[in-house]
């Protein structure tokens with residue numbers, strides 16, 4: 456998840472001298488394919504994938520599972536391996552409810568400028584944490600903050616992971632009111648529909664700084680979003696439907 460706006464992060468990146476201009480775009484703009492192929496969303500304006508990053512997170516994840524079950528909607532969860540080690544029961548509850556689980560690294564670093572060894576450790580460590588909890592292999596990966604460089608994508612591929620970005624940002628990591636989160640979602644989904652694209656919606660049931668982050672506004676926004684788009688005839692899918 457981005458902890459600050461993409462533009463601000465891009466400026467910070469450029470300032471470090473590590474990346475500049477088009478490279479910052481390639482490293483940070485979520486749907487950019489310049490550093491390698493990433494899964495975003497296909498041509499199909501009627502489909503929506505709700506994706507939740509930075510969990511598992513007690514209370515918020517549990518309440519979210521209730522809301523999704525109520526609406527009979529499956530979602531995709533990109534989990535932080537360190538949190539899965541602390542709460543493997545929550546990872547199992549997500550899987551048991553039929554949702555898709557993906558890798559969001561072990562400790563949520565900016566991978567674009569980590570060493571090759573650290574990148575591999577973050578991805579393989581998270582795979583191991585989730586697979587220990589679930590007893591099933593993990594096939595999808597979302598880089599923290601959407602930040603990557605070619606080595607990140609190559610390492611993911613070597614570990615059997617498809618890298619997934621997004622095309623709707625809801626800016627929910629600062630816990631604004633549900634209406635604000637919903638407003639961002641609706642604007643993004645409307646724009647995608649106009650372009651004949653499905654929507655891959657970035658949301659957060661957890662937070663990178665630890666368990667217990669306040670995410671009930673995201674849960675409430677989810678409830679409203681599903682109600683609104685189900686009435687409009689949208690189909691909710693998990694990202695493996697697009698692989």
Ligand SMILES: [Zn+2]
Nearest residue numbers: 456508509599
């Ligand atoms: Zn994240």
